[in-house]
Every structure is written in C-alpha cells, then in structure tokens.
Amino acid sequence: MTGFKSQDEFYEAGDRVYLPHLSVDCVIFGFHENSLKVLLLKWKNGPWCLPGGFIKHKESLDQSANRTLKERTGLTEIFLKQFHAFGEPDRENGKRAKGSWIGKRFITVGYYALVEYSKVFPEPDLLSSECKWFDVNAVPDLIYDHNQIMNKALETLRLSLNDHPVGYNLLPEKFTMPQLQKLYETILGETLDRRNFQKQMIALDVLIRLNERKTGGAHKAPYLYRFDKRKYDKAMKQGLRLSF
C-alpha cells in the first residue's frame, strides 16, 4: 500500500492498481527470548490481523508477498514460502465494508516468512495503528479467518522441519547450540534431548563451530556456531530426512 497518502486514496485506487478479489497474507515468524513470535497489525479501532497486501496488475504472487513483507518489516531477500490459498466465500464473515473495492469477496494466498527478529523494525500501514510481535502461543483473536491462516502456517512450518533445515533466517549470524535447540523446540512445541539434538544437527553438516564462546551469561560459556551457507542451501534444495 506504499505510495498512497491516505486511506481514502488507497480505497479509491481499487482495480486501477490491484487485481480485484485477490490478496496475499503473510505470517511472519521471528524468534526472540527463546520463543517463536508472529508479527501482527492492528487496524485503527479494530481487531488484530495478519499483514497482507494486494496484487498489482503486473506482479507475481511471490513479488506481492515480498513487497508486503518489505513494507512491514523493511526486510528484503528473506525466506518466504507460499503455503495455501484460502477461498471460502464467507471467510470474511460478512465483515468487509460493502460497496467499496475492498468490500468485495477476497481469495487470499497465504505465505509464511522467517525473519531475524532483531533486524525487523515493525511499521504499521495506512490502515493500521500498531504493528508488533506476539508469542505464537498468545495470539489474540484475529480478523476474518486469520487465526486459521496463521495456524496452517505454523503446521506447515512444523512439517517442513523433517525435510529442511531451519534457523538461517530466524537466528542471528552467530548462535549457540542451545539457542538452535530452543528454536526447534518452540516450533515443534515439545522438548528434545540435548545430546541427540546436537548429534543430529552436526550430522546435517550445515554448521560451523567457531572458536568463540558466548560470554556474559551465567554458567559455562557455550560455543558459537554459524551456518555454512553453501551447505545449508544445498540441504534446503535436496531435502533432508530427519524425524522430530
């Protein structure tokens, strides 16, 4: 919605700029303080919702989702994956304003994104008053079917752990093994054995252990790791076979 100066101007633009009846919604995941977060928007005087956008006439679905993501987080070139299209005719529950372009029925294509929490500076859009992170286990009631969309995204992410490594997009460049484990645990919603987890991760052959330890915390200082991007990408493409 960048480029519009007001809500009215945006509403008025309608079909001139965007395809009718179509939107994308992004479930943006981040990881902070050992828990998985989702970025949500709050409508002015309204409910919370997923950040979403519309599709320009000469834009692909992926481009539209990337644009939305950039507008809300400032990030580009982040991990973004389409997971499902939602198209019940009553998915908005009759709650869209009638008459205007935006009052039409919408089919929305869901994307989920994995972003590095600390690099994100949440920005509300024209229609919103707030943009902030929520713990995935404490998401409020969202507008329309957005809770369902967000749950489906989480489920998809969970299933993808068996086939693809995760972390490059969610963790800072250097991180510790316990941090990585917490990430997996929060996505999966269950605890894992430290020793077995470490063995599996090492076996993936996508990690490089640095000659540094994370100092500052109490207790024994853990090693720092970073991903071997080359091998990580290869594992991403080929698929893995883990079992969590």
Place this chain on the structure above:
Amino acid sequence: MTGFKSQDEFYEAGDRVYLPHLSVDCVIFGFHENSLKVLLLKWKNGPWCLPGGFIKHKESLDQSANRTLKERTGLTEIFLKQFHAFGEPDRENGKRAKGSWIGKRFITVGYYALVEYSKVFPEPDLLSSECKWFDVNAVPDLIYDHNQIMNKALETLRLSLNDHPVGYNLLPEKFTMPQLQKLYETILGETLDRRNFQKQMIALDVLIRLNERKTGGAHKAPYLYRFDKRKYDKAMKQGLRLSF
C-alpha cells in the same frame, strides 16, 4: 462451464458468473494397466491442457475444483487436494485472447485429484474436442505453465506418500498386493522390494485381506485386499511415518 450452450455464451457471461482473474486447474490422477495416468483436455484446434474451471461468486475454491472434476469425470466425493497457487503475470505467455473476459491475466489454484480409473467417463467441455488419459511419463507439451503445474502436483503426491496412505481413491474396491505395490512404484518412479513392501503395508494396519484370490491371470493367484475405511481415514488424518 456447465449450463452454457455455446462458447460465445460462456465467454460473454464473464464476470457476471465468475470471479475475474481466478481459475482452478485440476491434475486428475488415475491408475490403469500398472501405470499412473493424468486426464487431459484438448482445446479445439489447440494444445492439450489440464481440466480447469472458474470460481463462481458464492463458491469456495474447493467447491469450484469439485465442480470442475464432476464436469469432466462425472465423479463426486473424490479425493481432492489443493497444492499450490500459480500467479506469474506472464504465466499464460501472452497467449490468451485479448479483450474478452477470458483474456485477462489469471491466477490459478492447483488441485490434484485421485480417482478410480474405471469409474471415469471423460467428457470434453465446451472449449474442448477431446478428454483422455495420458501416462504421466508421456504427457505432451501443455498450454501455458500447465506442465509445471502437473509436475508440481506429481511432486506433491510423491512427498505425501511418506505421511499418508494412498490407494483408496486410485484402486478398485478389491485389489491385490502386487497392484498396490505397482501403484506406489509408479508414483515414486522406482521399484521396491516385494517382501518389505508387503510388511510395511500390513504394518500400516489399514488393509483387510479377503478370503478370495484374484483368479483368471496366469500364475499363482494373489490374495485380494480391501481397505479398512475407518482405519484408512484415521491414518489419513493422523499422518504416518514411512520412508520410501
């Protein structure tokens, strides 16, 4: 497209009946003579394509796909699953007739279906001259990005084998273990060990061995099996953990 008497009438109907810019395409899989087949349509004087349809104003995506499927195969209540939305702005390669409603850019939602070959009586639609089965390994050049759509469907089906049983929708009610194995082999594109395959299938606990054998063929008569629908559905929901 049922209900229209001519191509012109259908084209003219446009937005009045369907959402603009949106379609569904179905990759319909069947199993016959030990190989996996896809149902394709041939445009009048044109290329082959996937059977597709459009979305009525008060219809969900799933309903639209089901309707399309019914129109082409006569089948209802078959296995149908959304797998991806395709939305490149140039996915039609500029090959759509300009001007008319159908000449607009389309985002299409891909579904794949698993149907019982022998129950299908392929019917062309208004725009088509033929509707017939092709071996998945001998699919001709299709219109637009339909080859890509069909490949993505096949890939999705392949991956789903690790998590879900398959066969109930593709095989006749009674079938033999070698038939079931062939089904898996054609989907996967590789051969499997007879004895191990049987053990795995039995272990899934979704099969019932009947006290009948398939007679008529040469050689030793194989047992007939059928699925235990209750257990099959349960396995479908819960997910399995196989590894092919």
Place this chain on the structure above:
DNA sequence: TCAAAAGTGTTTCGGATACACCCATGA
C-alpha cells in the same frame, strides 16, 4: 562451594534393508 547450564560418549532397541526358498498356475 554450589547451583545451573553446557560439553561429551555409550548402550540399546527397533525398523529398514537385504536376501532365498517354496508354491501355484497356465502355457
């Protein structure tokens, strides 16, 4: 010195794989 977190290795178990022999049938 103690509590809490992190590093590390071994044993066990189960499922996947590899593999061979006998049986039934029609040609």
Place this chain on the structure above:
DNA sequence: TCATGGGTGTATCCGAAACACTTTTGA
C-alpha cells in the same frame, strides 16, 4: 515340466532413543 509370478521368514545393519558424568561459570 517349466517359466513366471506370488506367498512367506530371517539375519543384519544403521540410525534413533535413552541415558550420566564432568566441566565451567557467576552468584
């Protein structure tokens, strides 16, 4: 009788899971 396909069981191996002790650190 023989070629072909179908039925069945066992030995092996590898990866997953279970599991305990030592080390470091700040409080």
